């Protein structure tokens with residue numbers, strides 16, 4: 001375990017906004033965390049960090065930031081077609097995906113190169129290219145931050161939905177994730193729901209299409225479309241894609257009869273790419289102060305160098321207002337403000 005006072009967050013989050021935490025603690029095991037909980041300063045805010053790739057510090061953090069370095073990985077059980085792996089919350093997400101692909105365990109390959117860590121992936125229900133991590137989670141082991149009590153929560157009770165789970169709603173801030181158990185397939189069946197991946201697969205001989213190739217393609221797509229936070233501070237998609245009713249979608253499409261509005265049907269309604277709405281409002285590639293909209297993907301806000309959190313929020317607010325007044329659609333940040 002390591003503890004730091006007045007700790008610079010520069011290397012711990014990807015937006016590159018300058019901020020300090022009163023205290024930062026890296027712990028290595030559930031026992032470490034259990035020993036820590038009773039001695040945390042009373043009345044001080046506590047926030048549990050992951051890889052810092054989906055948040056924006058609004059200023060210095062006047063409290064304690066906890067971070068897991070639990071990096072174990074064990075095979076819990078086997079069945080004919082599936083393997084169950086119990087993974088420490090502190091594993092880097094993409095290293096874990098790489099481990100799975102290398103060991104011929106399938107299901108997570110479409111989630112390649114997503115920044116962050118295993119624990120946060122289970123909180124956030126990370127998703128991309130037609131895949132969501134919640135579909136592969138069996139259970140999540142947590143520790144209640146108030147009491148130090150351990151619990152195992154089944155996948156069903158996590159209530160996974162698009163970019164959300166109960167860890168982000170009614171259980172917000174209550175738990176530290178210790179371990180996540182995944183169910184992975186031993187036989188590869190490609191997930192080709194995302195059109196560019198399907199089109200790529202059609203160019204490849206069936207015998208050669210494997211998870212390593214899909215992973216490689218996804219890494220290539222992400223590197224082409226998304227900024228590298230080491231070069232340009234960002235937190236990936238800044239906004240969630242809004243879901244509207246079928247009726248709202250039909251009305252919108254009628255107003256824009258001259259063009260096809262991109263849309264995906266979901267169980268809850270019609271999902272519209274926020275990037276399309278933002279681009280149509282003329283924001284793609286534009287800047288406000290030292291914050292900007294990435295020129296290759298309008299969903300990503302970037303720190304153009306020395307931006308403050310206020311500048312990024314001002315840009316986000318302007319975009320939300322413009323999308324609302326032009327399309328009547330409310331878009332909401334996916335990024336967590338701390």
Ligand code: EPU
Nearest residue numbers: 128129236237239240241262273275276279296297298299
């Ligand atoms: N589009 C635009 N302008 C742009 C970018 C996209 O009009 O600048 C439109 C196009 O019509 C395009 C559609 O939006 O076909 C969808 O674009 P894309 O496939 O890039 O996906 P997205 O909906 O913008 C979501 C995730 C991404 C994930 C991709 C791929 C959210 C909030 N974002 O973006 O996640 O990589 O799908 O599955 O759901 C992240 O969370 O950080 C992230 C990058």
